[in-house]
Amino acid sequence: MISSAQGSISDNMNGRHEVYRSSKSALNQLMRSYAARHADDGRALLLMAPGWIRTDLGGPKAPFSVEESIPKVVDVLISKHGRPGLEYLDRDGNTVRW
Ligand SMILES: NC(=O)c1ccc[n+]([C@@H]2O[C@H](COP(=O)([O-])OP(=O)(O)OC[C@H]3O[C@@H](n4cnc5c(N)ncnc54)[C@H](OP(=O)(O)O)[C@@H]3O)[C@@H](O)[C@H]2O)c1
Numbered sequence: 001m002i003s004s005a006q007g008s009i010s011d012n013m014n015g016r017h018e019v020y021r022s023s024k025s026a027l028n029q030l031m032r033s034y035a036a037r038h039a040d041d042g043r044a045l046l047l048m049a050p051g052w053i054r055t056d057l058g059g060p061k062a063p064f065s066v067e068e069s070i071p072k073v074v075d076v077l078i079s080k081h082g083r084p085g086l087e088y089l090d091r092d093g094n095t096v097r098w
Pocket residue numbers: 002003004005049050051052053054055056057058059062
């Protein structure tokens with residue numbers, strides 16, 4: 001699932017983008033619930049916070065291009081393969097606080 005660092009409630013010190021933040025927090029909650037219900041099935045579940053990227057949504061001021069971001073996102077996806085359970089990770093593979 002493509003989440004966002006803006007979905008983190010713990011790291012929300014600046015506010016702004018409240019509706020977007022809320023939608024990603026809701027996605028995170030949905031995945032927490034799914035993972036809890038299916039705790040025994042051994043699937044790898046990932047909430048990805050890809051960073052601020054220059055797309056239509058991210059806008060021209062975002063620091064990272066799609067070309068430099070997506071390989072990192074894919075690396076994290078591949079590294080998660082075979083590691084059961086839900087994690088909320090950024091594109092460097094670091095855990096994001098809920
Ligand atoms: N860019 C960032 O900085 C950033 C950071 C964190 C997370 N994310 C997340 O990454 C994901 C992709 O974002 P992006 O930056 O690549 O955004 P984007 O360039 O604006 O692309 C959004 C994509 O969603 C599709 N879409 C929008 N509304 C839709 C709908 N109602 N039904 C079906 N498809 C719809 C668009 O399709 P059309 O092209 O056909 O309109 C487009 O392909 C999003 O979940 C976003 O929240 C982005």
